[in-house]
Amino acid sequence: MSAVDYEIRRPDDLAGSAMDEGAHPSDLETLRPLPRISVHAFCESPEVQRVMERLAADRRMAKVGMRVTGGSVSAAANMFSAAPTPNLIIIETHAGPEDILPELGPLAEVCDPNTRVIVIGLYNDIALYRELIRNGVSEYLVSPVGMPELLTSIAAIFVDPDAEPLGRSIAFIGAKGGVGSSTIAHNCAFGISTLFSSETILADLDLPYGTANIDFDQDPAQGIAEAVFAPDRLDEVFLDRLLTKCSQHLSLLAAPSLLDRAYDFESGAFLPVMEVLQRSAPVSVLDVPHLWSDWTRSILADVDEVVITAVPDLANLRNTKNMLDALKKLRPNDRPPHLVLNQVGMPKRPEIAPDDFFEPLEIEPLAVIPFDVQMFGNAANSGRMIFEVDPKSSIAETFSQISHVVTGRVAAKKQKKGGLESVLSILRKRK
Structure with missing residues (x-):
């Protein structure tokens, strides 16, 4: 030839x-x-x-x-x-x-x-x-x-067999703005660090509008901007100086949340940050803003797990389908992204029934979270997580389940139809 x-x-x-036929993503994890x-x-x-x-x-x-x-x-x-x-x-x-x-x-x-x-x-x-x-x-x-x-x-x-293992990286992104992806990312980061006593770093990648500092009631003087704009200085020691301690095992790499400059990044701008994060902690949670750009695509292609958050309406269904298709091409040898359906049962809002939402996507949801404005509002206004506000609630249990799955500690439980119907029936009684 x-x-x-x-x-x-x-x-x-x-x-x-x-x-490859017969192959499983866990073979490569x-x-x-x-x-x-x-x-x-x-x-x-x-x-x-x-x-x-x-x-x-x-x-x-x-x-x-x-x-x-x-x-x-x-x-x-x-x-x-x-x-x-x-x-x-x-x-x-x-x-x-x-x-x-x-x-x-x-x-x-x-x-x-x-x-x-x-x-x-x-x-x-x-x-x-x-x-x-x-x-x-x-x-x-x-x-x-x-x-x-x-x-x-x-x-x-x-690859050096004696090299230190790399930490697991988990990216959370919304199918649309305002669907609660950041809230879920922050609660899961807190849950992972608390449930497993595992050192966890939460990186807020929404530099102009990030809310992680508010959600954890922190006001750090520096954070991820210093890391991404000075890649030559970035190592584990420099990263440690940029982190803010939120709890015993959770550290925050906060966004500046300022509009004093434009935040335009090239494709690989955040890859040095991700590499240092993976060397610095067993788990890194990345709160990715709702953007589709070179740098967000690079991050979503490179992480170990992707979690998409959506709410049950038509625009979210379309966007979720497009994202699943795009990520299948970006990550051909990995598991499909996880899907969290959030804010289900909002009063007076026309919604797509959960079963009808999942059917065209051909994916089982990782979790279905009911709309609970009081619990989430109280947590946000007090700078606390759901585990702290009401650790025995069903929503806290849902975040625990998500934390177990995305860290590979347990397989995702198949969402039963009856479970979805019971959630909706509870919400109907509140109306």
Whole structure:
């Protein structure tokens, strides 16, 4: 086969590539992002080429420069006889067990000493595997190979096994302005820190209008603006000086909530902040404003979990559907975002019934939160969370459930129809 390069499309260009059959997002959750390396894959089959495209689209590959070529081992040897080899070469071969090592010989002669090689072959042969490893091949995988298996193999080569684990990042965003996404993010951050005694950082990314400082009754002199506008100074020590302590285990990276400047950011402006947050605490909760820009898309593509908050009306249904579709393309190898339906049962407001809201989205809700203006109003006006105002309430229990799910401590409970009807029946009695 002649060497033919295939264009590697980034996540926002992929038209909904599906996850490998049989794979599960939990297979990838514990993997750290790969370092800045170069990878060149040579594929002899369309199936392996598709796996490489999915691999390149994964958010853990964001720093990796990857190129895919349709060609054999001989095509790789010819190419690198006149060019330096990358950090990693991935080779697909259809040769028999006795022919693989001789086929790799010309490639070995032109490889740089530090280049690693992964071979994808057709034969499940332990003797062949041992022979390849003895001869300097880093890994041998048997077709059909899945994207998670391949990504795990690359991580095993290039990620330090003794590196400190990265914290979990959770982004909350509203399907529309005013749906209560920030309130849910703040209560969940407080719940995670309180329920699990886990160090948690809440980052308010709505720099001009953020409300986290009000909700926690804080007035910090500095916060996230200093971090995002001075990325060269940003490290764990500098971040610690910017944090405000809200409770024993919860720290706030507050927004300035000032209009003294324009807050226009490039795509990767917040990525250094996210990296330091993940190194600094087991859990980071990101309160993302209702925007669709380069930098919000980058954040939503990069975090471990996304929670969308919506209220039951037509505009929210449309926006939620659009966001789910867009995030499926941005995050092709991750779980779908979680959905919280908020302010259900507001008096005198025409609403879409919860079942009718979820049906076209083809998604089970993470939680359905009833409209309770008195409880949420009292909490907001006193600078306290629902857990502090009424820890035994059903809404506090709902925030506890959300906190368990987004931190991976328990699977989401399937929302029963009867449960939705009981919520609505309680609300009807209040009218």
